[in-house]
Amino acid sequence: MKKLFALFALLGMMYGLVVPAFAEESAAPAGESTTTTVQTSAVATHAAAPTPNKGDTAWMLTATLLVIMMSIPGLALFYGGLVRSKNMLSILMQVFAIFALIIVLWAIYGYSLAFTQGNAFIGGFDRLFLKGIFDPATGSVANAATFSKGVVIPEFAFVAFQATFAAITVALIVGAFAERMKFTAVLLFSALWFTFAYLPIAHMVWFWMGPDAYTTQAAADTATAAAGWLFQKGALDFAGGTVVHINAAVAGLVGAFIVGKRIGYGREPMAPHNMVMTMIGGSLLWVGWFGFNAGSALEASGTLSSTRWMPLPLPH
Numbered sequence: 001m002k003k004l005f006a007l008f009a010l011l012g013m014m015y016g017l018v019v020p021a022f023a024e025e026s027a028a029p030a031g032e033s034t035t036t037t038v039q040t041s042a043v044a045t046h047a048a049a050p051t052p053n054k055g056d057t058a059w060m061l062t063a064t065l066l067v068i069m070m071s072i073p074g075l076a077l078f079y080g081g082l083v084r085s086k087n088m089l090s091i092l093m094q095v096f097a098i099f100a101l102i103i104v105l106w107a108i109y110g111y112s113l114a115f116t117q118g119n120a121f122i123g124g125f126d127r128l129f130l131k132g133i134f135d136p137a138t139g140s141v142a143n144a145a146t147f148s149k150g151v152v153i154p155e156f157a158f159v160a161f162q163a164t165f166a167a168i169t170v171a172l173i174v175g176a177f178a179e180r181m182k183f184t185a186v187l188l189f190s191a192l193w194f195t196f197a198y199l200p201i202a203h204m205v206w207f208w209m210g211p212d213a214y215t216t217q218a219a220a221d222t223a224t225a226a227a228g229w230l231f232q233k234g235a236l237d238f239a240g241g242t243v244v245h246i247n248a249a250v251a252g253l254v255g256a257f258i259v260g261k262r263i264g265y266g267r268e269p270m271a272p273h274n275m276v277m278t279m280i281g282g283s284l285l286w287v288g289w290f291g292f293n294a295g296s297a298l299e300a301s302g303t304l305s306s307t308r309w310m311p312l313p314l315p316h
């Protein structure tokens with residue numbers, strides 16, 4: 001318990017260091033809220049603001065649920081069945097705790113650093129603690145842009161969907177050093193990697209001003225200049241090929257190399273202890289990937305039919 005309190009104290013100190021390091025006030029006119037990738041730009045002042053479609057909102061909530069299922073219990077069972085029985089509980093708790101930790105950090109500062117305007121490499125703090133999304137005076141909720149002009153979804157739905165992406169990305173790395181790290185070390189690594197690796201990559205690849213900002217060539221040039229660095233370079237990542245899979249794979253490879261082999265590797269039997277659990281977990285991952293990929297369309301439209309299946313990650 002003392003170690004856990006020490007871990008949270010360390011995270012608090014790190015957060016205090018991260019804020020001044022990344023803080024960069026965006027120049028917005030007085031009385032005008034800062035434009036983010038999830039806010040819809042008005043095409044004309046006299047035009048009515050778009051409203052979310054109930055079908056799109058329902059689909060995004062369903063897709064969010066599917067991605068949650070991929071992590072807990074899907075990924076936990078998949079990895080848990082592949083390790084020795086004595087480490088089953090360890091893997092289950094690592095995946096579950098990582099998922100919970102990242103969801104909290106996402107709401108505190110992760111979403112803001114990934115999906116608000118800052119610079120080409122990291123966002124700002126316009127959505128710190130998710131401020132500005134809900135207006136208690138009017139009871140209204142801000143909207144998030146999709147990939148179609150004039151089509152929006154509730155921003156809270158977008159926040160929740162992207163939170164599941166962040167959480168499962170960090171949890172994926174666990175398979176690379178399964179059975180070889182202490183619980184507190186895994187949580188500390190997860191918080192550090194999420195802050196200094198996942199968030200910058202997510203911002204550089206996924207942040208843009210939304211389709212409604214692209215009205216004229218001049219407006220398009222301005223909007224592109226405000227986007228993430230890799231987005232400006234033409235990077236296309238529909239459902240996390242770069243932000244999730246390549247990012248987690250590189251971290252897992254480096255982590256496995258640094259942590260080293262299991263004790264007794266090559267001398268003791270280390271066969272998976274329960275392939276039934278691995279089968280169940282793998283099936284949940286496979287089904288959940290429909291929400292992972294098709295949900296990235298952000299709409300219940302024909303784009304859903306282009307969803308693609310990804311290979312499953314394996315512990316190393």
